[in-house]
Amino acid sequence: MKCLLLRISLIVLCLDCANTWAAPLSLGAMIPSAPRLSAKAWVLMDATTGDIIVEHDSNEHLPPASLTKLMTVYVATRNIQAGRLKLDEPVTVSENAWRTEGSRMFLDPGSQVTVNDLLHGIVIDSGNDASVALAEHVAGSSEIYADLMNRTAQSLGLNDTHFMNPTGLPDPSHYSSARDMAVLANAIIRDESAFYPLYAKKHFTWNNIRQANRNLLLWRDSTVDGLKTGHTQAAGYCMVTSAVRDGRRLITAVFGSTSTSSRASDTQKLLTYGYRFYKNQTLHTGASTLATPILWKGEKRALAVGILDDLTLTMAKKAIRKPQSSLHINSPLIAPVAKGTVVGTLDIYDGDQKLVTRPLVALEDVPAGGWWTRWSDAVRLVIMGWLSDEKARPALQLSASAG
Structure with a gap:
């Protein structure tokens, strides 16, 4: 029958x-249009529902710069959760890792550093040297680690993402999207809650060098508790951020803002818009x-x-x-x-x-x-x-x- x-x-x-x-329907609601931003692409997501509140070119393939390190850390913490890696495990820094260009944790070649310290150096210092050192320790090379990152991206449904390295250094085949990065951030918050407080730390000192987290909103907005910034000449200024107000978590991802201050401003506009004009309803x-x-x-x-x-x-x-x-x-x-x-x-x-x-x-x-x-x-x-x-x-x- x-x-x-x-x-x-x-x-x-x-x-x-x-x-x-999909952007929530207004059902005839009288709400203002989405804020104007300096960024090339952006997305505002509710973490609980996964609903997209507002977006602009959110599926466009763009260089993610150091937002890449969100996946670098996610793969590592998943290995820790599975018992294949330990926080106190020593990692020997190769000369290849030490020579990696860009932002640095300031590791010394031949020195040993724990996985836990490397995670701090990746998230807070955005250390490319730390990212390569961790990748080589886990997978033997950055190339093989990038394959692990891509496999993980596929499992999360990140269809507009492909990694060539664990650092975010430019490569024509290395790209992501605002939507995918928001989804990844939500997975980090959901699956790796034990490690998520790391993204809210403002400073980290290694080799007597104290570096500050580049997420300006950690200082400006007490409700913001993560996640990561990124910048290269090709990518512009990027940032993935999350905040909690009255028990409700929102996630933003902006790609290609014009400066460090503008990416913070763009993010703040999105958060204000989402909290002021939208809510969750069971x-x-x-x-x-x-x-x-x-x-x-x-x-x-x-x-x-x-x-x-x-x-x-x-x-x-x-x-x-x-x-x-x-x-x-x-x-x-x-x-x-x-x-x-x-x-x-x-x-x-x-x-x-x-x-x-x-x-x-x-x-x-x-x-x-x-x-x-x-x-x-x-x-x-x-x-x-x-x-x-x-x-x-x-x-x-x-x-x-x-x-």
């Missing part, structure tokens, strides 16, 4: 809706019953269905229209059904436009019923197969509405 469409109109107390990786809570459609051949006649996790979207604070939710339930549902089994979808709409889809799952285990229940329901299903969809549909709607 073909799948029946069950649409249940639910009044959703929210002001706006957004699909993942439309449906995880594990709550959204409907109780008919269940055939089971010990129970109805099955409680819902979503596993909270459905939270980033939305404009003021809106005219309200979105609607629709449940599409696979039918017939036949016991036994195990808790967590996907039985349909929950779709959020703005008019005819679908904004987001989530799997609809069984919220309980329901075993098969006795022989009489199984036999009589089998007969009913055969009879229903002879009926038109219009005759079969009201019974399903009635049962679901009763939930």
Whole structure:
């Protein structure tokens, strides 16, 4: 029997809706346009929902400069988490690492330094020498380490990113995008929370040389707690930043700003815009019953269905229209059904436009019923197969509405 469409109109107390990786719809909201920035490309993302609040050329392939080191560190910390690398592990600095041009931690050739100190030198000092030393220690060479970085990028869905080295030094085949860097930052915050405080540190001293973190917002905005800056002549001034205000985290990525002050200003404008005009709204809570459609051949006649996790979207604070939710339930549902089994979808709409889809799952285990229940329901299903969809549909709607 073909799948029946069950649409249940639910009044959703929210002001706006957004699909993942798309700018949140205003739903008629009266909000100002996005701020004007000096950067070539940028993105503003909500860390909880992954929704993009505002973006400009966010998928354009651009040189990331030292933003590259976000992935350099992420690969290393993933290895630490997996037990393949230790923070106190000594690393011998090669002459190749010592000779690496650009920003430096000021390592001495032949000296030994711990992985932990190298991570500090990479994040705070943006040390190219530290990046090469770490890469050589983990993978044997910068080239092989870059391959690990690319494999990790693929696993995160960074489709507009390709690394040639762990430093960010210019190469025609070395590029990323504002959107990809925001996604990477979110992965760092989500997956490597034990190491994330490193990105908020303002100073690091090595070889009696004290260097300051180049993220100016760490001094200007107490809500900012990371992540990384970058600069080359080809890339301009870049920065990936995250902040938390009232428990809500936003992530920004700007590429190609005109100066150190302008990249900080560009970032601050994005953060202000996102916090002032947008908010998160939980439309449906995880594990709550959204409907109780008919269940055939089971010990129970109805099955409680819902979503596993909270459905939270980033939305404009003021809106005219309200979105609607629709449940599409696979039918017939036949016991036994195990808790967590996907039985349909929950779709959020703005008019005819679908904004987001989530799997609809069984919220309980329901075993098969006795022989009489199984036999009589089998007969009913055969009879229903002879009926038109219009005759079969009201019974399903009635049962679901009763939930």
